[in-house]
Amino acid sequence: MAVIPVDIASRPYEVRVGAGLLAELAPNCRGRLRKRGVPVITDANVHAAWGHVVETSLRDNGHEPHWRILPPGEATKSWDELAATVNWLLALEVERGDHIVALGGGVIGDLTGFCASVLKRGCNFIQVPTTLLAQVDSSVGGKTAINTPAGKNLVGAFHQPSLVLADLAALETLPRRDLLAGYAEVVKYGLIDDADFFAWCDTHAGAMIEGDGALREYAVAHSVASKARIVAEDEFETTGRRALLNLGHTFGHALEAETGFSTRLLHGEAVALGMVLAARYSARHGLMPHASAEHVARHIGEIGLPAGLPMLGMDCDGAALVRHMLHDKKMDAGTLPFLLMKGIGHTYLDKQVSLEDVAQFLDEELVREPA
Numbered sequence: 311m312a313v314i315p316v317d318i319a320s321r322p323y324e325v326r327v328g329a330g331l332l333a334e335l336a337p338n339c340r341g342r343l344r345k346r347g348v349p350v351i352t353d354a355n356v357h358a359a360w361g362h363v364v365e366t367s368l369r370d371n372g373h374e375p376h377w378r379i380l381p382p383g384e385a386t387k388s389w390d391e392l393a394a395t396v397n398w399l400l401a402l403e404v405e406r407g408d409h410i411v412a413l414g415g416g417v418i419g420d421l422t423g424f425c426a427s428v429l430k431r432g433c434n435f436i437q438v439p440t441t442l443l444a445q446v447d448s449s450v451g452g453k454t455a456i457n458t459p460a461g462k463n464l465v466g467a468f469h470q471p472s473l474v475l476a477d478l479a480a481l482e483t484l485p486r487r488d489l490l491a492g493y494a495e496v497v498k499y500g501l502i503d504d505a506d507f508f509a510w511c512d513t514h515a516g517a518m519i520e521g522d523g524a525l526r527e528y529a530v531a532h533s534v535a536s537k538a539r540i541v542a543e544d545e546f547e548t549t550g551r552r553a554l555l556n557l558g559h560t561f562g563h564a565l566e567a568e569t570g571f572s573t574r575l576l577h578g579e580a581v582a583l584g585m586v587l588a589a590r591y592s593a594r595h596g597l598m599p600h601a602s603a604e605h606v607a608r609h610i611g612e613i614g615l616p617a618g619l620p621m622l623g624m625d626c627d628g629a630a631l632v633r634h635m636l637h638d639k640k641m642d643a644g645t646l647p648f649l650l651m652k653g654i655g656h657t658y659l660d661k662q663v664s665l666e667d668v669a670q671f672l673d674e675e676l677v678r679e680p681a
Contacts, residue, residue: 312531316450316538318545321470325450325538327531329523331477332363332438335411336371338475339436342409348373349402351395351422352413353382356440359483364413364438376402384571386417387456389465395425409434409472415441415488416448416577420466423454427469437471440480442492443578446499446533449474451541451555457571461637462563468546476534478526489519490614491578494558494585496529497613499536501585501606502554505655507532508609515613550659553640557649557657558584564634565619568626575622582615583622591671592651602654619675628672632665 311328331338348368352361357379368375378398380386404410412422412435419437426435437449455466481489493515500508511529518525537555544552562577562584569575586607593603611617640647648663 312527314531314534314538316470316474317542318452318470320545321472323471323473325474325476325534327445327476327478327527327534329478329527331475332360332480333367335364335367335438335475336373337367339409339411339473342434342436342472343373344408346372346374347376347402348409348411349376349378349399349404350411350413351378351380351418351425353380353386353415353418355382356414356418360413360440360480364411380418380421382417383573384417384457384462384577387421387463389456389458391421392424392456395421396429399425399429404429404433406430406433409436411436411438412449412471413438413440415439415444419444419449420453420455420463423452423469423471424456424466427454427467432469434472435469437474439474439476441484442481442489442530443495444492445476445481445530446492447495447537447555449476450534450537451552452545461634462566462571464637464639474534476530478523478530481526482521486519486614487576488578491576491582493519493613494578494582494610494615496533497609498555498557498581498585499533501589501651501654502536502540502557502657503655504536505653507536508654512609515609519613553647553659554649554657556640557651558582558586558588560584560635560638560640560646560648561587561631563638564631565622565624567634567637568624568631569622575616579616582610583617583619586610586617587619587672587675588649589651590675591648591668594671595650598651598653598656603651606654618678618680619672620678620680624676626676628669628674628676631672632669635665635668 314325439445439449452470455463558581562580589603589606
């Protein structure tokens with residue numbers, strides 16, 4: 311098991327990465343589960359695959375799980391589910407010193423974390439991510455949120471977990487599409503500031519995705535350590551350092567909005583395509599070599615993720631996608647900073663990007679012939 315510290319001054323915690331952590335959930339949470347009853351929030355798919363393992367671990371160690379089983383999918387991150395889940399926790403008489411368990415992917419982690427942040431002005435929660443995307447990204451760093459009609463993750467709070475348990479065995483039950491979507495957040499760390507890790511991904515991503523256990527542990531642990539380092543430097547995204555973690559997300563969130571936050575385009579798929587667009591836009595303005603941008607696109611495409619806008623079959627223009635961007639959380643005084651690249655492993659925040667130019671670029675990308 312790899313143990314990665316997240317050294318946030320206000321609330322340091324550990325991320326544990328290894329196989330079999332779900333079966334050992336209760337021992338790993340020892341000292342945090344104060345009562346017999348343990349609230350566990352999950353979705354129907356995860357409960358079907360892993361509910362019995364978690365239940366057995368808790369009951370064998372003297373606890374009784376109280377399950378809240380929600381529908382899978384982005385629609386669960388809503389005002390209605392937030393209110394219903396908070397009321398459920400209040401009915402269980404959850405106290406501030408108790409721990410709520412978030413068992414699932416990013417949707418469950420985000421919703422549960424936001425519930426914990428507002429319940430009695432803040433109670434504890436434990437992230438138990440069961441998807442690759444959640445293990446390497448959303449479970450670490452304390453960003454919690456729900457979606458609204460105006461856009462994705464626009465209502466939320468920073469609220470750090472007490473512990474993160476990333477069980478690699480859970481990846482074995484993931485559909486391949488979800489595994490690939492999670493990989494987008496792995497390779498992102500190489501593109502941000504670690505060209506050597508991008509090279510590792512170039513060499514090993516295929517075998518990692520196919521199930522090599524050692525490669526999976528390295529990919530998850532390295533990604534978590536990368537995010538932990540950045541989050542520790544900028545917990546509340548005030549200095550700009552943490553904003554680097556949003557590489558691909560400005561383009562990606564616009565694509566998610568245009569496709570209705572549906573299974574037509576998974577979040578990780580949107581981020582992957584968003585990173586391709588960020589690289590190509592950077593190359594268009596001479597910030598990085600065109601060959602490097604196409605290297606990024608080729609890697610994303612060969613691994614099985616979308617690497618071009620025509621693949622989505624959207625009936626829109628660049629201006630429509632830019633209108634979605636106007637709801638981006640990074641909007642500041644009417645301008646939208648973009649994460650661009652000066653090369654692979656050299657991402658930076660550019661506050662001088664013209665949205666009209668972005669719209670024109672997207673018009674060109676919407677009709678780009680596949681390489």
